[in-house]
């Protein structure tokens with residue numbers, strides 16, 4: 001080792017050697033060559049320092065997070081190796097003073113004290129160490145400005161592998177300069193350090209200090225444990241309550257006959273009961289977090305729920321349902337949806353009870369079957385009544401007043417019959433049971449047949465009913481019987497809404513609509529006509545427009561008529577003016593040798609717009 005006369009370098013050298021010795025004594029026995037070498041070097045370095053100091057004492061202090069040698073701040077304490085710091089903190093030492101003449105054994109005892117459980121001073125005394133003294137008081141108060149620029153050398157002073165992960169210990173920052181107010185000293189310290197500072201002030205007896213610290217720490221721990229226990233009891237109680245609520249909510253949900261889906265404010269599924277799982281065909285585990293609209297099986301019924309609840313504004317919730325699908329179904333689901341709001345009134349989710357589509361269909365089918373059976377049952381006795389009335393009317397004497405009464409009765413049975421036919425046809429259309437046998441049909445024949453069957457009624461009402469059908473009316477690809485029925489419906493309306501003395505012209509022609517592939521039928525009357533705004537509505541089911549005179553009917557006639565036309569690939573329009581009359585035009589596809597499958601040209605009505613129209617109309 002090179003000898004140096006620079007005191008600071010000598011100090012650093014000693015600290016480096018001493019730190020090495022502190023580490024090695026933990027690793028090896030005292031007579032190990034490495035330990036011996038470190039102690040010898042340390043003793044030699046101390047001898048040099050004593051010489052430089054002219055036989056003066058050499059003191060090493062850790063105070064206020066600084067390392068001071070002979071009162072001169074050398075380096076910040078956090079730059080010091082932990083093994084050195086721990087020696088100070090463990091025994092609450094502030095200063096170690098080395099008098100000239102320290103032996104290797106003295107140094108060994110100082111190194112071994114770190115593993116000692118009792119009092120450090122007593123240990124040294126027992127080992128006969130006199131040249132090294134341990135002190136709790138600060139050596140001297142020094143200005144920070146005096147700090148020499150030696151701190152760069154500090155890391156090298158660490159030497160060895162002195163326990164990088166060790167804690168610094170509680171006592172490190174416990175000291176304070178004399179005269180400093182205790183409040184100022186502890187204001188910036190952690191709890192344990194602050195306690196230590198206060199205790200250091202209270203007594204200089206290290207053993208007493210340790211005892212006080214132990215008592216205070218134990219009391220503090222006791223208090224903390226009691227407080228935590230108290231707080232935990234409340235938490236446990238609340239937890240139990242929440243758990244009970246959850247179990248209750250879950251069992252209510254599970255035992256409900258309907259499917260229940262709970263979604264968050266983004267429409268993502270949070271909960272589903274087994275019934276809803278069965279409806280969707282997938283378990284909650286698979287659907288959790290998915291958007292409710294992704295469930296194709298209940299999509300129609302959910303009706304843009306997610307979109308609505310995303311809105312923070314409650315007023316939006318009642319806005320019109322946008323999702324396509326049967327409107328009444330959508331409305332049902334809407335009513336079965338509850339919005340969940342938090343304490344501030346914000347929407348955080350929704351509970352929806354989607355209607356079981358299968359159940360709905362079952363109910364719909366029951367309803368249709370009932371209508372079909374009921375109308376059929378009504379019609380049979382009516383047919384017998386009508387036949388009986390006709391026989392009686394034929395047999396009645398011409399002038400007999402009873403004949404007039406009988407004729408009125410016959411007309412009423414006819415009206416009743418046509419109403420039943422309407423309901424029956426409508427029900428068949430709804431259930432998809434109305435079958436069309438489309439074939440090559442003569443348009444002129446269709447027109448004439450329809451006019452023929454309505455002639456008697458028109459005549460009895462004093463309305464002129466005529467038909468024109470030229471050769472330009474090309475044969476149509478249609479169900480003849482149903483197409484005649486279409487024209488009969490239109491003619492019967494014309495008779496109903498045309499006063500006595502009026503006229504109705506029925507025709508079959510190529511049409512001026514410039515639509516290739518269609519033959520047109522026209523039913524033109526000069527009756528009461530109707531307003532423009534009503535003309536768009538009359539094809540809807542159950543719509544009857546106020547026409548001045550009160551006439552019977554169900555409001556189903558034109559809805560059925562339009563459905564029959566469109567389902568055969570045709571189209572129907574109306575042109576009317578109040579007080580001047582109405583013209584209904586029906587375009588049916590021209591026969592082009594179609595086989596079983598209709599191959600007529602697609603019209604705008606038949607494509608996208610057309611199909612949903614009647615499906616929507618019929619609730620299909």
Ligand code: ADP
Pocket residue numbers: 493494497525527528529530538543544545546547552553554555556557558559581582
């Ligand atoms: P209804 O069986 O009650 O007659 P429709 O569906 O056949 O029902 O007709 C609906 C409404 O259209 C009628 O109530 C009537 O107001 C109007 N309407 C239909 N045809 C004519 C017409 N030729 N002239 C004037 N109004 C008509």
